[in-house]
Amino acid sequence: MSAPGAATRVVAFSGGVGGAKLVAGLAQIITDDSLAVIVNTGDDFQHLGLSISPDIDSVVYALAGKNDVARGWGRRDESWRFMQALAEVGAPTWFQLGDLDLAMHVWRTARLNQGAALSEVTAEIAARFGIRAQILPMSDDPVRTQVHTTQGTLEFQEYFVKLRSEPRVTGFEFSGSAAAAPPPAARSLLDESAPSAVIVCPSNPFVSIGPILAVTAWSDWLRRCRSPVIAVSPFVGRQALKGPAEKMMRELGYEPSSMGLQTVYGRAFDAWVIDRADAKDADALEALGVPCLVTDTVMRTTDDQTKLARAVLDFSARVVASARRAG
Amino acid sequence: MSAPGAATRVVAFSGGVGGAKLVAGLAQIITDDSLAVIVNTGDDFQHLGLSISPDIDSVVYALAGKNDVARGWGRRDESWRFMQALAEVGAPTWFQLGDLDLAMHVWRTARLNQGAALSEVTAEIAARFGIRAQILPMSDDPVRTQVHTTQGTLEFQEYFVKLRSEPRVTGFEFSGSAAAAPPPAARSLLDESAPSAVIVCPSNPFVSIGPILAVTAWSDWLRRCRSPVIAVSPFVGRQALKGPAEKMMRELGYEPSSMGLQTVYGRAFDAWVIDRADAKDADALEALGVPCLVTDTVMRTTDDQTKLARAVLDFSARVVASARRAG
Numbered sequence: 001m002s003a004p005g006a007a008t009r010v011v012a013f014s015g016g017v018g019g020a021k022l023v024a025g026l027a028q029i030i031t032d033d034s035l036a037v038i039v040n041t042g043d044d045f046q047h048l049g050l051s052i053s054p055d056i057d058s059v060v061y062a063l064a065g066k067n068d069v070a071r072g073w074g075r076r077d078e079s080w081r082f083m084q085a086l087a088e089v090g091a092p093t094w095f096q097l098g099d100l101d102l103a104m105h106v107w108r109t110a111r112l113n114q115g116a117a118l119s120e121v122t123a124e125i126a127a128r129f130g131i132r133a134q135i136l137p138m139s140d141d142p143v144r145t146q147v148h149t150t151q152g153t154l155e156f157q158e159y160f161v162k163l164r165s166e167p168r169v170t171g172f173e174f175s176g177s178a179a180a181a182p183p184p185a186a187r188s189l190l191d192e193s194a195p196s197a198v199i200v201c202p203s204n205p206f207v208s209i210g211p212i213l214a215v216t217a218w219s220d221w222l223r224r225c226r227s228p229v230i231a232v233s234p235f236v237g238r239q240a241l242k243g244p245a246e247k248m249m250r251e252l253g254y255e256p257s258s259m260g261l262q263t264v265y266g267r268a269f270d271a272w273v274i275d276r277a278d279a280k281d282a283d284a285l286e287a288l289g290v291p292c293l294v295t296d297t298v299m300r301t302t303d304d305q306t307k308l309a310r311a312v313l314d315f316s317a318r319v320v321a322s323a324r325r326a327g
Numbered sequence: 328m329s330a331p332g333a334a335t336r337v338v339a340f341s342g343g344v345g346g347a348k349l350v351a352g353l354a355q356i357i358t359d360d361s362l363a364v365i366v367n368t369g370d371d372f373q374h375l376g377l378s379i380s381p382d383i384d385s386v387v388y389a390l391a392g393k394n395d396v397a398r399g400w401g402r403r404d405e406s407w408r409f410m411q412a413l414a415e416v417g418a419p420t421w422f423q424l425g426d427l428d429l430a431m432h433v434w435r436t437a438r439l440n441q442g443a444a445l446s447e448v449t450a451e452i453a454a455r456f457g458i459r460a461q462i463l464p465m466s467d468d469p470v471r472t473q474v475h476t477t478q479g480t481l482e483f484q485e486y487f488v489k490l491r492s493e494p495r496v497t498g499f500e501f502s503g504s505a506a507a508a509p510p511p512a513a514r515s516l517l518d519e520s521a522p523s524a525v526i527v528c529p530s531n532p533f534v535s536i537g538p539i540l541a542v543t544a545w546s547d548w549l550r551r552c553r554s555p556v557i558a559v560s561p562f563v564g565r566q567a568l569k570g571p572a573e574k575m576m577r578e579l580g581y582e583p584s585s586m587g588l589q590t591v592y593g594r595a596f597d598a599w600v601i602d603r604a605d606a607k608d609a610d611a612l613e614a615l616g617v618p619c620l621v622t623d624t625v626m627r628t629t630d631d632q633t634k635l636a637r638a639v640l641d642f643s644a645r646v647v648a649s650a651r652r653a654g
Contacts, residue, residue, distance in 0.1 A: 048437045049376065079408050085430030090455045091437065099426045103412030110375045110418065128417045 009195040010313070013218075015040045015208020016055040017073050018234055018242060019201030020062035021299040025309030026199070027063050027133050028302070035133040036189050038182075038218065040203070041118065042138075042145035042174055042211030043156045047095050050105040051112050054157075055208065056122055056137055057104055064129035072242055075100045094162045119183030136189075138212045139180035145207050146173040156207060165244035169251045172206050177214035190217060193226050197316040200231035202297060204245040205264050206252075213268065222268060228319040230312055231269040233258040236298055237277035257281040262290065271319045273297065273312055291319050335361045336522040337640070340545075342367045342535020343382040344400050344569060345561055346528030347389035348626040352636030353526070354390050354460050355629070362460040363516050365509075365545065367530070368445070369465075369472035369501055369538030370483045374422050377432040378439050381484075382535065383449055383464055384431055391456035399569055402427045421489045446510030463516075465539045466507035472534050473500040483534060492571035496578045499533050504541035517544060520553050524643040527558035529624060531572040532591050533579075540595065549595060555646040557639060558596040560585040563625055564604035584608040589617065598646045600624065600639055618646050 010030055014023050014037055023037050037059055044053045054073075061067035061075055068076045078098035087093050097105065104125065111121040117140040126135050145156040149167035159167060182190060189195075203209050213219045222229055238256045240246040246256040254260035258272045258281045271291040274282045275298065282292035293315040299305045337357050341350050341364055350364050364386055371380045381400075388394035388402055395403045405425035414420050424432065431452065438448040444467040453462050472483040476494035486494060509517060516522075530536050540546045549556055565583045567573040573583040581587035585599045585608045598618040601609045602625065609619035620642040626632045 048433050049440050050433070075412075079406070079426070081406050081426040082409065082429050082433075085402075085427040086434060088455065089430055089434045089452050091430065091434040099406070099408040100412040102409050102429070103416055103418065106375050106377070106409075107413060107416045107418040113376050125416050128415065 009034045009036060009189065009192060010197045010199070011189065011195045012037045012199045012201055013203075013209060013212055014038070014055070014059055014201040015203030016043075016058040019055075019203035019208060020058040020067065021305050022199070022201045022232060022309060022312070023059055023133070024062040024067075024302065025299065025305030025307070026313070027131075028306040029309055029313065031132060033132050033134060036186075037133055037135050038138050038186070038212055039135060040138060040208045040211050042143050042177075042207060042214075043160070044142070045144070045155065045157045047097075047157070048091065049109070050097075050102075051109045052095075052105050053108065053118065053122075053137070056118075056135065057101070059135055060104075060122070060126055060129065060131065063126070063131045063133055063135070066129070074098050095157065117183060119185050123185065134185070134189075136183055136186050138182065138215050138218060140183045141176060141180040143174050143176040143180045143211055143215065145211055146175055147207075148173065160207075160244070165247060169206075169244075169248050171252070172210060174211045174214040177211065178216075180215045182215065182217045186217075190221050193224060195225065195227050197313055198222070198225060198227050198229045199312055199316065200229065200269060202232040202234040204234065204240070204243055204248070205261055206245070206248050209265075213265075219268070228270040228316060229268070230271050230273060230316045230319065231261070231265070232273040232297060232308075232312060233261060233275065233278065233281075235261075235278060236275040238281075241298065258292070259284050262288075271315070273308075273315060336516065336519060337362050337524045337526070338516065338522045339364045339526045339528055340530075340536060340539055341365070341382070341386055341528040342530030343370075343385040346382075346530035346535060347385040347394065348632050349526070349528045349559060349636060349639070350386055350460070351389040351394075351629065352626065352632030352634070353640070354458075355633040356636055356640065358459060360459050360461060363513075364460055364462050365465050365513070365539055366462060367465060367535045367538050369470050369534060369541075370487070371469070372471070372482065372484045374424075374484070375418065376436070377424075377429075378436045378445075379422075379432050380435065380445065380449075380464070383445075383462065384428070386462055387431075387449070387453055387456065387458065390453070390458045390460055390462070393456070401425050422484065444510060446512050450512065461512070463510055463513050465509065465542050465545060467510045468503060468507040470501050470503040470507045470538055470542065472538055473502055474534075475500065487534075487571070492574060496533075496571075496575050498579070499537060501538045501541040504538065505543075507542045509542065509544045517548050520551060522552065522554050524640055525549070525552060525554050525556045526639055526643065527556065527596055529559040529561040531561060531567070531570055531575070532588055533572070533575050536592075540592075546595070555597040555643060556595070557598050557600060557643045557646065558588070558592070559600040559624060559635075559639060560588060560602065560605065560608075562588075562605060563602040565608075568625065585619070586611050589615075598642065600635075600642060 040055045118137045147159040148171040151167040249256040273293045367382045445464045474481045474486040475498040478494040576583040600620045
């Protein structure tokens, strides 16, 4: 049974920065509470006793208009005095914690220690920031991305931040994903079989979208849902705008294209939104019967975000869900 | 058995801000590692998951020259951006945490969670700050000052910061003091029976010096030690320069004078250093056979701190330990 009005819901799956930009665009168009964002928590970690959820924070900051557009992560007008003092006392400083950003980590940690679930703290903070969209951690249960590399298995943040994604990747593991359930607040969404659109944001396929799909309830729901699932490629000219997605693709033997992604995802999605720079990849996918929208996917301004969001939603209305559920 | 050279040691008992000023003066004179400071931890508390030790931090900041002299607590050149962001997310903001100060709390909490003792973390940070004096928490075991008031029993910080010391005090309790042992690093000091000087800093008798004396090993050591114990009155013109000492004295039926303090402390100390404004109180104490030094005790500048420290040390050299140990 769907909740009343639930058929108007737009569902987005997102990782951090790149995904958060499209989510912000969607929120410019869908200004009520019918936008639900399922956010990766695989790169959550404990640091200096603080519970840090980088992707949730990126989405929250983007939707609150508090994100730093130039730096690409963290909060706008951030300052770093805490980090200076942290270095003075001899604490590790490889993970940057801005003075403003830190409030999020300290308060989240305190609320979790009080017994609140991650989804509850997230909803509380989103409400404080005046965010109407529903931001849902993929699970309240801990899922931790482990990166298998030629240098051994690394915690995600160790690989990503400390070692600047330099080790050669051989695979991934999402510890805890088998036992991870979606948060209680996702129930009405999971009961819904035909939302108006399902969008996979331009996020890293392995470490942003991968962990969400590793939570059985979400991959089951994607298979079950009767709406077309539209994925936006994170590649532009076969390069990732930010982060190690391209490097990971190559190291694992995939080409960093939407065709490569289609292989990685095993045709889990119905259609692709592809940058003009990769129009040829779109032709190849279309030849296989996979609908593609070729458009500008680089989001430099909030206007770019809204334009892409509108293009994706329009495209979604034209695509028919198909092969995915035949498999 | 005393350690070699241990007889040159100067021992100071201190609470936060007022005491820390005299400690800083002593450290100007005693520039090697023969100054040991026993610091109150009764007002330590957990806030937002952080382990906060206000008095230790006051002493550390004062000895590192990082204290804010004008504000009277916390770090110099402090900023408050974290607090602004904390208010935004809806967290409690009654306890002020500066961006720089916060590094101390976060790192201490992380080290304690790693299994380090409070005395170890304190020593590590003091070393990072180039502090030669030995800063010893009165105990690594938690002792928590509870304030009995006509409004019920309150945690110290709740009484002191949240309620601005307004409730009427009826008594104090130092939870955990019966089981609290001095830190291992205090062993050589506790084995020493005749340090060159023992100084009780101008700190609140009830909530700064009181908790230290509630740790049996320290009050036993004070009784046992053959050096004179010199206490510096925190009152000037029968008023406390800062904090609720005077109010507490009145509410508990004592007059806020060195005579009143002598009653509160039960003659635990041999001699008093008293401000010129309270010269009459000195006369009364001298009449009872208690030696007094009347001098300027207000420390506005670092020069004032050094002057008072020198006066106290000189006075200490002239006083003979006496009645205290007869009792």
